[in-house]
Amino acid sequence: MKIALKYFGLLADITNKKEEFFLLEESTIAVSLLKSKVENTYQELKNTNYAIAVNQAMASLDYIVKDQDVVAFLPPFAGG
Amino acid sequence: MTNKTRYSRQITLPEIGEQGQLKLLNARVLVIGAGGLGCPVLQNLAAAGVGSLGIVDGDVVDETNLHRQLLYTLKDCGNSKAETAKKTILELNPEINVNVFRDFFTTENAFRIVQDYQIIIDCTDTIAVRYLINDVAVFKKIPVVYASIYKFQGQVSVFNYKNGPSYRCLFPEQESLKVVPNCVESGVLGVLPNTLGAFQATEVLKIILEIGEVLSGKLLVYDALHFQTQIIEFARNPKAIEKGFINGSQLLNSKKTIKNLSPEAFLEKCNQAGIIVIDVRELEETPEFKRENSIQIPLKELEEYSKKLDKNKEIVLFCQTGQRSEAAMNYLQNSGFIGVFHLAKGIESLKNKLQ
Missing domain, CATH: 3.40.250.10 (Rhodanese-like domain)
Incomplete structure (x- = not known):
């Protein structure tokens, strides 16, 4: 499966990219597993608070991500 | 109605009319933080004729504020932001009432400050204060119009609106200190908070006027550098709301010592x-x-x-x-x-x- 990952705010600074594609052997993947895969690639993400949205809706950790889904990593911003 | 000329161009809108202008006149709105977001919010709400505005800010104007906080000028540096903002918006519209709180919004003064207001606008710059605003607002059932910024990006949403989701439903608080963002100044495009503040003011007017569709249960994410906007939907989380409510009630009943x-x-x-x-x-x-x-x-x-x-x-x-x-x-x-x-x-x- 191929999914698009988008990073916002501080997370884009950590990954050094706005978006990327992930190619996975699985045909589906739970958000929790995807989160740990991504955090393994970018260790510093483990030390940040963020929410995950799939196809423009916030998703819980047990939500199942499918081929062609768009997954957004969204931290709360502090500034004002 | 005292002055129809000033508001004639919005009274002409059938969605507003004289009835709507009266709603604005009678509205009581609290703006927490008179910085990058607070300035455009205050300016727009004052101009629109929102009758009672509260301004909360314990800070003073600094020269580094001037590239984005357009209520202030060089001669205001060193003076109270809340007082200066009041003076500027009253010059813009002397027909409104403005109440100033020259303090930062804290656990000690939160309930006293919010008591007279129907809508809270979160224009602060600290995550901990955003959770505090949430908890007090959930307990008091006051809607919160939220925005926050990071470099070239911003977020906007409306919380606690007609029993809708809260800030904690969107971003549950993490217990661990390991995830608290670093607070080294990261820089911001001056025009960015003005864009986001204008979005907040728009939501406030819609709530008061009861028109359109309020940004409740939806997070607007704006990227100025690439001109991209997205709307992300999120749902009410009863446990997160309960946590805010409990925190709020504990705060109300706790002994107030200055921390x-x-x-x-x-x-x-x-x-x-x-x-x-x-x-x-x-x-x-x-x-x-x-x-x-x-x-x-x-x-x-x-x-x-x-x-x-x-x-x-x-x-x-x-x-x-x-x-x-x-x-x-x-x-x-x-x-x-x-x-x-x-x-x-x-x-x-x-x-x-x-x-």
């Missing part, structure tokens, strides 16, 4: 005998601030370090802008420490006093 220190109170505390002063910044951050009784424990190491500390000792925390020290204070208080204080706006608020 947020002004620069003067902080320096005085540092000289007290028996106090431990903890710098929770990373080791390389400047300016240096060292005292005989001070130690440097970066925030990520504080959980571990605090296990060795006497919970009855008085502890004073500080960081760069107050973001990390406030999170550290909340953490230590929840772990049973009796006397924990922090420098409300960080070592930056001390810079004139250290030179």
